[in-house]
Amino acid sequence: MTPRPVRALHVLWGGKEQGGVETWVRALMRLGRRESVERDVLFHGTGPCDYEPELRSLGARVHRCSGALRSWGYSDSVRKVLQNEGPYDAIHCHLHYFSGVVLRIAKKAGIPIRIAHSHMNLAAVANQTGLLKRLYRRYVARGVSRHATHGLAVSRNAAVDLFGTEWESDPRWGLIAPGIDFTPFRSRVMRAELRTELGVPVNALTVGHVGVFTAEKNHLHLLASTAAAVRANPRVHLLLFGDGALRPQIQAAIAAAGIDRHVTLLGYRRDIERMLLGAVDVFVFPSTSEGFGQVVLQAQAAGLRCVVSDGVPTEVDVVPDAVRRLPLSAGPERWAQAILATAALPPLDQSASLRVLERSPFSIEQNLALLEDIYRGRAFKLSL
Numbered sequence: 001m002t003p004r005p006v007r008a009l010h011v012l013w014g015g016k017e018q019g020g021v022e023t024w025v026r027a028l029m030r031l032g033r034r035e036s037v038e039r040d041v042l043f044h045g046t047g048p049c050d051y052e053p054e055l056r057s058l059g060a061r062v063h064r065c066s067g068a069l070r071s072w073g074y075s076d077s078v079r080k081v082l083q084n085e086g087p088y089d090a091i092h093c094h095l096h097y098f099s100g101v102v103l104r105i106a107k108k109a110g111i112p113i114r115i116a117h118s119h120m121n122l123a124a125v126a127n128q129t130g131l132l133k134r135l136y137r138r139y140v141a142r143g144v145s146r147h148a149t150h151g152l153a154v155s156r157n158a159a160v161d162l163f164g165t166e167w168e169s170d171p172r173w174g175l176i177a178p179g180i181d182f183t184p185f186r187s188r189v190m191r192a193e194l195r196t197e198l199g200v201p202v203n204a205l206t207v208g209h210v211g212v213f214t215a216e217k218n219h220l221h222l223l224a225s226t227a228a229a230v231r232a233n234p235r236v237h238l239l240l241f242g243d244g245a246l247r248p249q250i251q252a253a254i255a256a257a258g259i260d261r262h263v264t265l266l267g268y269r270r271d272i273e274r275m276l277l278g279a280v281d282v283f284v285f286p287s288t289s290e291g292f293g294q295v296v297l298q299a300q301a302a303g304l305r306c307v308v309s310d311g312v313p314t315e316v317d318v319v320p321d322a323v324r325r326l327p328l329s330a331g332p333e334r335w336a337q338a339i340l341a342t343a344a345l346p347p348l349d350q351s352a353s354l355r356v357l358e359r360s361p362f363s364i365e366q367n368l369a370l371l372e373d374i375y376r377g378r379a380f381k382l383s384l
Helices: 019-031 051-055 072-085 096-108 123-126 130-148 155-161 191-198 218-234 247-257 270-278 294-302 328-343 350-358 364-375
Strands: 006-011 037-044 060-067 090-093 113-118 150-153 173-175 204-210 234-243 265-269 284-286 304-307 324-328
Touching: 006 364, 019 051, 019 350, 019 364, 037 072, 051 060, 060 072, 072 096, 090 096, 090 364, 096 113, 096 130, 096 155, 113 155, 113 364, 123 155, 130 155, 150 155, 150 265, 155 173, 191 270, 204 218, 204 247, 204 270, 204 328, 218 234, 218 328, 234 270, 234 324, 247 265, 270 294, 284 294, 284 328, 294 304, 294 324, 294 350, 304 328, 324 328, 324 350
Parallel strands: 006 037, 006 090, 037 060, 090 113, 113 150, 150 173, 204 234, 204 284, 234 265, 284 304, 304 324
Antiparallel strands: none
């Protein structure tokens, strides 16, 4: 007898920014069988979300909660969604510290499986904020420990940030590899045609970066490194995939560095796999901190060599010789030298790189099976 579909509700911030969390949830819904798991989504606020039309087309019911955070109106809005749209077997929160607030509401609503999922490491950012904000984060994070039945983290750093330094001694907490659907990387892309389409010189030495325009992604360091690389090699051209609140600041920095002709802002792309396969020569990721850095896996699947900061967890170093690490303290000049030296190395065998990743734990199919076990309350094993 086929078991009934288990019902799970993913809770996301929403908005127009397409980060790794939203991309991962979308991949789950693209490949998951609706007859096994029904996945609904709860977004915050009333603004548009770029992924919403596709999520609906995949069979997900999309809900919204309103009201100011920490207010009674917010709690009531979440409570009504759980009551009117449930019953849910599991709630899967991707709100980091704030997950504790939602999980408390879910516990009162009687949802048996309550998951807090840590996708990031905000320790460095949190330590730079004021005392009240630090105390508030500590308070809501305590709610995670009180109300979560399970805690998932994409890396050890992300686990420490949300679950504390003693997380390994608590059987509720564990690591889960953020899976990727590697199928699109089996495609073949005409590089010359793609670069013409993007308005990039065919013979350019292209440096690629994918990320939301936030301080943690460290675009200003990337631009300074690009400017230094351009001075050494005028063929260097930076491709920025992404968007966000810091776009005006980034545009101003590009103009101030005088590298307007050497940078192309491409916004959010639904074909990022195609971009990595055909438009990029070297992938650069100078984040100040990352919970994981999933896009570095995608770059390796495209056969790219990568230059990444020491703020990116080492779990992403999967393909042999593909990832070069450099501390941010090295400065833009040394980063420029590393980018140019990496570009001068022989290209990787993309097919071989893809095979390595397909055999690794970072497969979306493994995530699907594991999450269904958790949602159904079965025994499971987490590891990276």
